[in-house]
Amino acid sequence: MARLAGNLKSKLVLASVGLALAFTPMMAQAKGGHGPRVTFEELDADGNGSITKAEMQAHRNARFASADTNGDGSLSRDELVAHAKAGKEGRMERRVDKMMKRMDADGNGSLSKEEMVDAGGKNKGNRFSRLDKDGNGEISKAEFEEMGKKGKGRKQKN
Numbered sequence: 686m687a688r689l690a691g692n693l694k695s696k697l698v699l700a701s702v703g704l705a706l707a708f709t710p711m712m713a714q715a716k717g718g719h720g721p722r723v724t725f726e727e728l729d730a731d732g733n734g735s736i737t738k739a740e741m742q743a744h745r746n747a748r749f750a751s752a753d754t755n756g757d758g759s760l761s762r763d764e765l766v767a768h769a770k771a772g773k774e775g776r777m778e779r780r781v782d783k784m785m786k787r788m789d790a791d792g793n794g795s796l797s798k799e800e801m802v803d804a805g806g807k808n809k810g811n812r813f814s815r816l817d818k819d820g821n822g823e824i825s826k827a828e829f830e831e832m833g834k835k836g837k838g839r840k841q842k843n
Contacts, residue, residue, distance in 0.1 A: 728736045728744050752760055752768040760768075790800050816824050816832055 723744070725736070726732075728740055730740045730743060749760070750756075752764055754764055754767065755761075785794070785796070788796055788800050788803075790803065791797075813824070814820075816828055818828050818831070819825075
């Protein structure tokens, strides 16, 4: 009886992890989070314009299998960490690609100091004056801290 309860418990834990892997991307997308994003097209495997329960399960199983690198049917801490890092690296690479596309004016695949400075667009060169609210030519601790508060608020709104 105890063995049956233990087996049931391990299956419930496995199912919970599987569900978390499947639904985390959708929840992150809905909340504007920074987790891996899944598109409708990725879930709609047959391309018919709707997602079935079987397609959701297949996607969940594929995500689980990709995280289960040793194929033992369970996810160790190391496998979960590696899976999370892989998602982070992918997001970082996409951000860098966007930055390169936006800022590499001469298209040579690298950013010069001038391209980095010129990237400010209409706000180019006036960051100091935007921070120096009282216009005294210096940034006080209060002005500096205010900049940090505005940055945090902007991140939370997204």
